Amino acid sequence: MMRAILCCILSIVFTLFLRPTYSIKKSYVVYLGGHSHGKQVSSADIERVKYSHHQLLGSYLGSSDKAKDAIFYSYTRHINGFAAMLEEEEAAEIAKNREVISVFLNRARRLQTTRSWEFLGLEGEGGLIHEGSIWKKARFGEDTIIANLDTAAGVWPESKSFSDEGFGPIPKRWKGICQNQKDKSFHCNRKLIGARYFNKGYSSAGGTLNSSSSFTPRDVGGHGSHTLSTAGGNFVPGANVFGLGNGTAKGGSPKARVAAYKVCWAEDYCSDADILAAFDRAIDDGVDVLSVSLVGEDPGPYFQDGLAIGSFHAVKNGIVVVAAAGNDGPDAGSVTNVAPWLITVGANTMDRQFQSNVVLGNKKHYTGESAAQLKLPTGKFYPLLSGASARINASISSQDALVCKPGTLDPEKVKGKVLVCLRGGIPRTDKSHQAALAGAVGMILANDEYFGNDIEADEHFLPATHVTYSDGLAIFDYINKTRNPVAHITHPNTLLGVKPAPVIAAFSSRGPNTVNPEILKPDISAPGVNVIAAFTEATGPSDNDYDKRIVSFNLLSGTSMSCPHVAGVVGLLKTVYPSWSPAEIRSAIMTTATVKTNSGKAITDDKTGVEATPFAYGAGHINPNCAADPGLVYDLKLKDYVNFICAQGYNETDITRVLGTPYKCPHHITLSTFNYPSIAIPHLKGAATVTRTLKNVGSPATYTASVRSPVGFSVTVNPNILKFEKVGEEKSFKVTLKAKGENASADYAFGVLKWSDKKHRVRSPIVVKAAV
Template identity: 60%
Template sequence: MARSISHVLFSLVLCILLQDHIQALRQSYIVYLGSHSFGPNPSLVDLESVTDSHHDFLGSYLGSIEKAKEAIFYSYNRYINGFAAVLEEDEAANIAKHPSVISVFLNKRHKLHTTHSWNFLGLERNGAFPPQSLWGKTKGEDVIIGNIDTGVWPESKSFSDEGFGPIPERWRGICQTDDNFKCNRKLIGARYFSKGYEADIGKKLNTSIVSARDNDGHGSHTLSTAGGNAVPGANVFGFGNGTASGGSPKARVAAYKSCWPPGCSDADILAAFEAAISDGVDVITMSVGSDSPPEFFESGISIGSFHAVSHGITLVASGGNSGPILGSVSNIEPWTLTVGASTIDRDFVSNVILGNGKIFKGASLSRSGLPSNKKYPLITSAEALTKSASDSVNAFFCTNDTLDARKVKGKILVCLRGVNSRVEKGVVAASLGAVGMILANNAGQGDEIISDPHVLPATHVGFETGKYIYTYINHTKFPVASISRVRTKLGTKPAPIMAAFSSRGPNLLDPAILKVQFFLDDQLDL
């Protein structure tokens, strides 16, 4: 009897394991069929006919139209011809052999790429515009900018409709609202797309976050950079006071949320592109991309942008933040305007003053500095390593649980840049009782430094400065230092230069297509 029960239990476990294995083979795919035969203004009958054809087509592979309807979660039936469905690998492979199919590819995830700027670019000078400045006359007036990203925060002053007239009659979009989300005459549209992400993770998103609202901040940042209002009195912790303005402050804007933690699925991106084309946007911006460029017609970004441009829409996309590695640029399609990041001529300077009198320039947005008349002991992260730390390499980068608070307390901690975020290193240092932090670049990162809002007095120094500081510590019996308060410095030279984190060419798919084409002062959007 016991043996029979064991046999039954073993069979049940085996069935469960096999079932999980079979389910694991089912993934979400995109089947791309090209364009439609009808014109730019399809009727409802046209759209229904396309969706029916998708069901018929897939049903011929799955055995029934009912199974096809269950599998398909997006039917791209208006400007893009294709569908997204949950399939087994062999089913996808068989579909790819059909002569009418251009491509079949996995529903991959892409990742997110992030005031003085317009003055620095020469578009205005001290609030005035050059006599022949088209930007000064129009500022993008009534251009409609669509942004494919993490959504939008509608209450932001960047999207207030004060001073705006009626919404352009050519606008055909909608606002997917809820009790706490409203569009207006500036923010004229907002949609969200989550079916691709849900198919990828195998479950529905929490209803509390399923809206066009930006819970990340990236989408509001990128949309306001492109088309946000001119908002006076903008600053970060009191630094960079001035008017923050998007490139086209008089433009109307619309948000297409297709990114959910931790990424943006091809299927949702394609749905966002189709909606934006249908709604009547003039420009689409997106700061989303992949680590390595996929083939042109095996990416939701490539296919969606191709159809957008073919309908007269300008597509502007970020090149990525994987620099300075050569060939790291993404969004390399010939029909896309690919933008890199550069520096501007303003620094937020916080100096390191060593005990030997040497002063080195650093960058920071820390709210406070250390007293100018007092020096504090210096310690490197390598010296502060805990005896129990299992990974001594990560200790160099001041990661959590690698440093000894007894060694760090009351001192300025020197950390290497990399592995964890720059601001996170400061959080770790502060939690250990450090009075300050110096963040140093490695050789590959060079001498580019970035101003961050650290939680303690901290500053970021370049490779050569960092090398000197490490040498000073290692050859001084009692090394000490201080960190000065932050001050704003304009007219920094050279500027602009390409930011170290900005992805580089060449275009790995086709080196003859020049990428990156343009640069935006995006390193400090203040």
């Protein structure tokens, strides 16, 4: 029995390790120096130089005809050289030629649109790829296959993010299809290599299938294109949203192949039946990474959760599954997608803001955010009015008017004024639409106490900005105490290098894990606020029927946006380490994460402004370059996950059916030996010991443990020194936690375990709570 499982695991690893790779052609410049023909250049000179270029390159590609196809510039007049589409290996060989001075990538040098990748350290200022970037090491995720199952999923194939220019043949291992039989306008290519849709679960639950949109993988809501391009979209110069964030958009693995699995329909309805069907197909099609921006209601038993079931079978087959933590924060215990075989992702900010300020008549300034296209005349002030004072009549609730619900605003009162609307009740952009319909010249969207400091940039329908709760209070106070209040709203501008960053988004769902509090969730956090990525052209940026604006890229926020950031990094790691298990990849991401901002201080919570905890960010903020060299990893095999399921009380008959092979659960099962990269003890009585095992994936080294103990608890590590002499070597250790009597907190306390060889830092959060 055990031999069968081991053979299965070895077969998967062996298959991944021997997986063929296919090089992607990139544009290179081959510099040869100067010419000997002088300043006067004849047509014969030009042809002679071109011929020499064709001959030189042809000697590497096999023929001058292939060289002619590859070269798109011949520098024939004063500079001697050429630019061509080459494979990385070909470029390296040409660079060895004594006639060649240099060979270098044709790099873009401009401000970045999807700022998150620069913020995460994958590129430097101006888009330059530095030596330490995992992009360089991973060849931009070359030929890893990333797919998404996503809310309002699907893809807009015409987006430049999914162009196949410069891509080679589709990997032979791909078995998917482009399901476009009923939508001939939809097409796949060598970048977007597959797309499917699944709607039978939706229709069986009473959903109405529209013939024009329900039988196609086409994205008509924008969310699917946004997430898929964030994970694996191409480099696209000149991407922006109404001129904001102008630069180059790209995904985490920009040279990956991508596929879309559309499982959600009207009102984002996604059924377990459709989700399972999509997982089943995706596994068979041959994807490497699945990005799943889907969340359910309160998490429950794993085998009653289509996403947990589907992802288990995906991980069983060596596929890494990344899932959104949910947008129900900051409430405790709101995190979803808590299965231990998933990588669960929370959302944080990045160091970019789309700043739009409020200037009051009393010369007070308040900083907000916006992506509004329209702007007010510079320096011109307008009368300022609260939504509550703009209600049509006394029969309208002042609260409904304050949040600017449809049918509550009096155009005679609103016309020509800047309107202040309170957040809540209806979507944020709906408020600006109502303000515009009522004749307002601008809108200030003010948070209530619940939303606190959580402000976002939205594509409003008139000049508008979004301000915090405290700033909103000050603005309302000014209105109430001023006879003729006036205000001006500045047009948004893009600010880079904002500090502190990251900050945990208020909406990001939080731990503890309500199913298994012994497993810390979320696992990691990543950029999920005001992310620019590809969008559909079937709807406007606000996704409302009345929004007739068309954009190729859009700003969206949510853990749906942070999830594909991690999936993109996973794609890079799969390229560099094709034999690593999904657990090893998760461990590399978690143990190298950071809990510091760009100002050197602890990450804070956008809701409260105080220091965030692992219940908000898991192991921390993702650090892709460090994840490429973690030193040590915590691994989990299929057997470990199966034993975990045994510990949940599932009987051996059910587990045998899940595996398709007989399995006998161990007599004594404890989660204290479950080799997760974090440590969580939710009901500590006196003392408890957990066992972990580390695998060396770096050079031989000696690691020493250090601990920051949770307040009220002591932590000891035995042994506290681990010496690794070869790659793949594993060593175990025990961590014992003891409550310090009355000093032990009745609430959760947090600490850190770190292993270091002075080069690597292998960091695990500790979460503990004393039993009542």
